[in-house]
Amino acid sequence: MSQNPPSKTEALPKPVSISSGWIAFIILSFFSVLAGSIVLISPLGPAIRNLFSWLFGLGAAQSATWYVTRAAGIVAYLLLWLSTIWGLAISSKIFDRLLHRGFTFDFHQLFSLLALGFLALHVFILMADSYLPYSLAEVLVPFLSPYRPFWVGLGVIAAYISILVTVTFYLRQKISMKNFRLIHYTSLLGYLGATLHGLLAGTDSSLPVAMLMYLVTFLLVIFLLAYWLLMLWLSKRPQPAPALAR
Numbered sequence: 001m002s003q004n005p006p007s008k009t010e011a012l013p014k015p016v017s018i019s020s021g022w023i024a025f026i027i028l029s030f031f032s033v034l035a036g037s038i039v040l041i042s043p044l045g046p047a048i049r050n051l052f053s054w055l056f057g058l059g060a061a062q063s064a065t066w067y068v069t070r071a072a073g074i075v076a077y078l079l080l081w082l083s084t085i086w087g088l089a090i091s092s093k094i095f096d097r098l099l100h101r102g103f104t105f106d107f108h109q110l111f112s113l114l115a116l117g118f119l120a121l122h123v124f125i126l127m128a129d130s131y132l133p134y135s136l137a138e139v140l141v142p143f144l145s146p147y148r149p150f151w152v153g154l155g156v157i158a159a160y161i162s163i164l165v166t167v168t169f170y171l172r173q174k175i176s177m178k179n180f181r182l183i184h185y186t187s188l189l190g191y192l193g194a195t196l197h198g199l200l201a202g203t204d205s206s207l208p209v210a211m212l213m214y215l216v217t218f219l220l221v222i223f224l225l226a227y228w229l230l231m232l233w234l235s236k237r238p239q240p241a242p243a244l245a246r
C-alpha cells in the first residue's frame with residue numbers, strides 16, 4: 001500500500017518555545033543567588049563559609065567561594081560562546097535545512113539567559129569571597145577592581161553588553177528591527193571582552209586545558225563570523241540579469 005510522502009511542512013520539527021516555567025526557573029535561580037549572596041556578606045557569612053569548608057574538607061588556605069566563582073565564570077563564558085556561535089549560525093542560515101527557526105531562535109535566547117544566571121553567580125560569589133571580597137562598586141564600575149583592574153574591567157563591560165543584548169530579545173516589538181540588529185552586533189564585542197577577561201584575569205588560564213578552551217572557542221567564532229560575512233556579501237551581490245528567452 002503506497003503512502004503519500006510527508007509534505008515539506010510536516011517534515012519540519014515542531015517549533016518549541018521556552019515555556020514560562022523555564023523563565024520562572026531562571027528568574028527564581030537569579031534571586032536565590034542574590035539572596036544567598038546577601039546572606040554571605042551579612043554577619044552570618046563567616047560561619048556559613050566555615051561550614052562549607054568543613055563540609056567539603058577545605059583547608060584554611062583554600063576558599064570554596066573562590067572555586068565556585070571561577071567555575072561559574074568558566075560556565076558563563078562557555079554559555080556566552082554557545083549563544084554567540086548559535087546566533088552566527090542562525091544568521092548564516094546554517095540550521096535552516098535541519099531545524100525550525102523558532103526552535104533555533106529559542107535556544108539562542110535560552111543560552112543567553114543561562115549565561116546571565118551563571119554570570120550572576122560568578123559576580124555575587126565574588127562579593128562573598130573571604131580571600132579577595134569585592135565591594136558593590138568594584139563589581140559594578142569598570143576598572144575599580146583591586147586585582148588586574150583592566151582585564152576585570154573588560155569583564156564588567158562585557159557583562160553590561162550581555163545584559164543589554166539579552167534584554168532586547170524581549171523588546172524586539174518595541175524597538176525597531178534595525179535597532180535590535182545594531183544592539184545585537186555589539187554582542188560580538190561582549191564576547192571578545194569576556195574572552196580577554198577570562199584569559200587575562202583568570203587563575204586557570206595558565207593551565208594548558210584552559211588555553212586550549214579559549215583558543216578553540218575563539219577560532220570557531222572567527223570562522224563562523226567569516227562565513228556569515230561571506231554569505232552576507234554573496235546575498236547582497238547584484239544578481240546577473242536572466243538571459244532573454246528567444
Ligand code: HEM
Nearest residue numbers: 070073074077139155156158159194198201202203204205
Ligand atoms: C560576560 C561577563 C563575564 C564572563 C563571561 C566572565 C568569565 C570569567 C572567566 C572565564 C574567568 C576565569 C576563571 C578562571 O580562570 O579561574 C573569570 C575570572 C574573573 N572574573 Fe569574570 N566574567 C565576567 C564578568 C565579570 C564581572 C562583571 C566581574 C566583576 C568584578 C568579574 C570578575 C572576575 C574576577 C575577579 C576574575 C578572576 C578570578 C580568578 O582568579 O580566576 N567577571 N571571569
